[in-house]
Amino acid sequence: MFNMPNQRATLEAFPIQGLGLIEPEDDVAQLIWDGLRSNQLSLAEGDILVVASKIISKSEGRFVNLDQVRPSREAEAYAQQSGKDSRMVELVLRESQGVSRVSRGVLVVIHRLGFVCANAGIDQSNISESDHRALLLPEDPDASALKLRSRLQERTQLHQLGVIITDSQGRPFRYGNVGVAIGSAGVPTLRDLRGETDLFGRVLQVSMQPFADLVASTAQLLMGEGHEGIPAVLVRGLSWQLSRDTAQNLVRAAEHDLYR
Amino acid sequence: MFNMPNQRATLEAFPIQGLGLIEPEDDVAQLIWDGLRSNQLSLAEGDILVVASKIISKSEGRFVNLDQVRPSREAEAYAQQSGKDSRMVELVLRESQGVSRVSRGVLVVIHRLGFVCANAGIDQSNISESDHRALLLPEDPDASALKLRSRLQERTQLHQLGVIITDSQGRPFRYGNVGVAIGSAGVPTLRDLRGETDLFGRVLQVSMQPFADLVASTAQLLMGEGHEGIPAVLVRGLSWQLSRDTAQNLVRAAEHDLYR
Numbered sequence: 001m002f003n004m005p006n007q008r009a010t011l012e013a014f015p016i017q018g019l020g021l022i023e024p025e026d027d028v029a030q031l032i033w034d035g036l037r038s039n040q041l042s043l044a045e046g047d048i049l050v051v052a053s054k055i056i057s058k059s060e061g062r063f064v065n066l067d068q069v070r071p072s073r074e075a076e077a078y079a080q081q082s083g084k085d086s087r088m089v090e091l092v093l094r095e096s097q098g099v100s101r102v103s104r105g106v107l108v109v110i111h112r113l114g115f116v117c118a119n120a121g122i123d124q125s126n127i128s129e130s131d132h133r134a135l136l137l138p139e140d141p142d143a144s145a146l147k148l149r150s151r152l153q154e155r156t157q158l159h160q161l162g163v164i165i166t167d168s169q170g171r172p173f174r175y176g177n178v179g180v181a182i183g184s185a186g187v188p189t190l191r192d193l194r195g196e197t198d199l200f201g202r203v204l205q206v207s208m209q210p211f212a213d214l215v216a217s218t219a220q221l222l223m224g225e226g227h228e229g230i231p232a233v234l235v236r237g238l239s240w241q242l243s244r245d246t247a248q249n250l251v252r253a254a255e256h257d258l259y260r
Numbered sequence: 261m262f263n264m265p266n267q268r269a270t271l272e273a274f275p276i277q278g279l280g281l282i283e284p285e286d287d288v289a290q291l292i293w294d295g296l297r298s299n300q301l302s303l304a305e306g307d308i309l310v311v312a313s314k315i316i317s318k319s320e321g322r323f324v325n326l327d328q329v330r331p332s333r334e335a336e337a338y339a340q341q342s343g344k345d346s347r348m349v350e351l352v353l354r355e356s357q358g359v360s361r362v363s364r365g366v367l368v369v370i371h372r373l374g375f376v377c378a379n380a381g382i383d384q385s386n387i388s389e390s391d392h393r394a395l396l397l398p399e400d401p402d403a404s405a406l407k408l409r410s411r412l413q414e415r416t417q418l419h420q421l422g423v424i425i426t427d428s429q430g431r432p433f434r435y436g437n438v439g440v441a442i443g444s445a446g447v448p449t450l451r452d453l454r455g456e457t458d459l460f461g462r463v464l465q466v467s468m469q470p471f472a473d474l475v476a477s478t479a480q481l482l483m484g485e486g487h488e489g490i491p492a493v494l495v496r497g498l499s500w501q502l503s504r505d506t507a508q509n510l511v512r513a514a515e516h517d518l519y520r
Contacts, residue, residue, distance in 0.1 A: 007300040009272035009496070010482055040267040101518040108518060116433040172432050172519035173376040174510050175450050176470025178477070180434065190435050193484070209484070210436025217438070217477040221498060222270055224453070224469075236269070238481060250434050258361040258368060259432035259519045 009237060014041055015222045016232040022054075024061035029151035032232055041234055043152065048162035048238065050219035052231040053137055053182055054123060056144050056165055062136040064091055082107055088122065091134055095120035100260060113141070113182065114251040116260065117169045121182075141165045141183025142246040149185040160242055162187035166216035166223075172259060179220030181212035181247045188212070188243040189250050210250055211240065269497060274301055275482045276492040282314075284321030289411035292492055301494055303412065308422035308498065310479035312491040313397055313442055314383060316404050316425055322396040324351055342367055348382065351394055355380035360520060373401070373442065374511040376520065377429050381442075401425045401443025402506040409445040420502055422447035426476035426483075432519060439480030441472035441507045448472070448503040449510050470510055471500065 016035045022028065032049065036042060043049075071079065071086035075093055079086035081102050089107065093099075096109035106118050121137040138144045149163040165183030170176070181189055189212035219233035254260055276295040282288065292309065296302060303309075331339065331346035335353055339346035341362050349367065353359075356369035366378050381397040398404045409423040425443030430436070441449055449472035479493035514520055 007274055009269065009274050011271075011273040011478070012269035013271040014267055014269050103518055172517060173512050174440065174470060174473065175512050175516075176468040176473065176510065178438070178470060178474060208436040209480075210434060210438060211481070213434065213436065214438060214477045214481045217474045218271070218481065220469075221471070221474045221478065250436065252433050252435050256435075257432060258363055 011218070011238055012236045013218055013222055014039065014234040014236070015230045016041065016234060017230055019055065019231055022058040022231075024058065024063070026059045028055060028059045029148050032148070033152070033155060035232065036234070043156050043158055043161065043234075044236065045158055045160045046236065046238070046240070047158075048164060048187055048215055048235040048240075049148075049152070050164045050166055050179075050216060050233045050235055051145075051148065052223060053121070053141060053165050053167045054135065055231045056138045056141065056148075056183070057123075057135050060138055060144070062138060063133045064136060066091075066132040066134055078102060078107060084119075088119075088124075088134060091122055091136070092120040095122065095136060110260070111137070113137070114248060115169075115180070115182065117167070121167055121169075137167065137182065138165065142185065142248065143183075145183040145185035145247075160186070162240070164212050164216055164219075165247075166219060168220060177220075179213070179216035179218075179223070181210075181216045181250060184212045184245060184247045186242060187215070187240055187245065189245040189247055212245075212247065213250060271478070271498055272496045273478055273482055274299065274494040274496070275490045276301065276494060277490055279315065279491055282318040282491075284318065284323070286319045288315060288319045289408050292408070293412070293415060295492065296494070303416050303418055303421065303494075304496065305418055305420045306496065306498070306500070307418075308424060308447055308475055308495040308500075309408075309412070310424045310426055310439075310476060310493045310495055311405075311408065312483060313381070313401060313425050313427045314395065315491045316398045316401065316408075316443070317383075317395050320398055320404070322398060323393045324396060326351075326392040326394055338362060338367060344379075348379075348384075348394060351382055351396070352380040355382065355396060370520070371397070373397070374508060375429075375440070375442065377427070381427055381429075397427065397442065398425065402445065402508065403443075405443040405445035405507075420446070420500075422500070424472050424476055424479075425507075426479060428480060437480075439473070439476035439478070439483070441470075441476045441510060444472045444505060444507045446502060447475070447500055447505065449505040449507055472505075472507060473510060 066087045069087040071090040075090035079089045098110045101108040123135045145163040163185045166179045167182045168177040191209040193207035279295045326347045329347040331350040335350035339349045358370045361368040383395045405423040423445045426439045427442045428437040451469040453467035
């Protein structure tokens with residue numbers, strides 16, 4: 001029992017390192033293509049590419065200079081309540097449909113994209129100090145995923161290729177940030193296992209698998225969040241069918257949410 | 261770019277199939293040991309074994325015959341409110357510290373183990389119809405994980421071995437059930453990345469990685485929930501340090517929870 005296993009892993013994940021710092025108008029598809037090559041990786045049928053939203057945002061120029069943001073009266077009020085910079089709060093509100101909770105240092109909001117998250121996913125880390133910039137989430141991460149997928153398909157002629165754009169988000173009840181899919185193309189994002197039977201033939205009543213979120217959390221194990229800077233992960237070996245799902249399928253409707 | 265990659269995957273996950281139906285007093289360590297062998301797998305330093313709580317519960321005989329449960333008045337009231345079987349509600353309440361939300365078919369409770377989950381994690385699937393049994397979560401999943409780890413260490417003499425006991429849980433805001441760690445031994449469950457610096461030397465303010473939950477969600481991709489019946493997954497290749505953490509570290513304290 002002490003020799004290496006003979007079995008091939010069913011799931012494999014490869015970090016794509018060394019993409020460098022992404023700048024506005026960088027061609028992310030090209031950079032990932034080059035990154036795959038320099039990491040001795042090639043794409044194959046069934047592969048899923050998981051990409052950190054941050055590099056998509058940067059390439060799309062989603063920077064805002066805080067010095068040019070004029071806070072509204074509402075932003076000033078939330079800033080006082082939360083202890084956050086009022087210009088930052090203003091950006092959070094502009095990116096949101098509504099506010100869910102306010103606490104010290106955090107506004108939990110319903111993002112304009114529908115999901116609930118802290119500070120509208122706006123990021124100030126991994127951005128240089130010299131300019132007072134904040135980085136918004138991509139304008140339309142599902143569209144960004146679709147575009148990236150198309151570019152990679154043009155190059156590879158692969159049929160079954162998935163792209164997931166992931167963000168790191170906190171959650172009620174449990175500590176820590178998990179990876180979630182905020183953009184997706186090609187893969188099923190939410191698989192409905194209801195109707196499948198269990199081992200005894202009893203029909204499973206509630207069993208929805210958030211496939212794209214689980215893949216995002218898998219990638220998160222390799223991405224880290226600090227100086228490691230691994231902005232993309234290749235996930236291989238999972239069984240999935242081509243799908244037109246988007247990350248929107250994962251967003252729980254207000255009427256199904258006991259906690260919003 | 262069309263040949264297979266040369267790089268070894270950083271993360272690999274292997275399903276452990278064919279453990280069969282687990283019965284009370286079954287020796288789970290032995291069954292997993294045999295399962296590893298029949299799946300051509302052997303344990304190595306740094307491996308993490310992820311085990312579905314259901315087989316731990318079964319081996320620990322955590323069955324309750326619903327016919328022998330007498331519902332309290334409180335249970336009757338919640339049963340009426342939720343439309344659930346009052347005996348089942350009684351079991352849910354016995355396994356809980358408190359009720360968080362009630363809705364059609366579901367009581368979201370604070371489990372006696374501290375985490376918030378639907379119906380106290382009590383399961384009626386994959387249990388035969390003939391006897392009206394429900395299956396409770398393990399009595400003390402952290403202890404179960406520690407015991408399983410010890411048994412496997414005795415056999416292998418491995419130093420760095422992790423065991424995670426996982427349950428599938430729903431969540432606010434997003435559809436679908438994710439894998440979470442309800443028991444853990446050997447691995448860090450929550451990694452504090454605060455204090456690490458980002459690419460520009462700025463100190464990350466909030467960055468806690470729920471390592472054991474992310475590993476549980478990775479395994480969940482292979483376990484499925486239906487008839488596939490893959491109750492254990494071997495996760496290999498992750499970088500982690502031996503830890504005395506338990507799954508309790510993941511449970512958000514009430515005073516840090518904006519949603520409880």
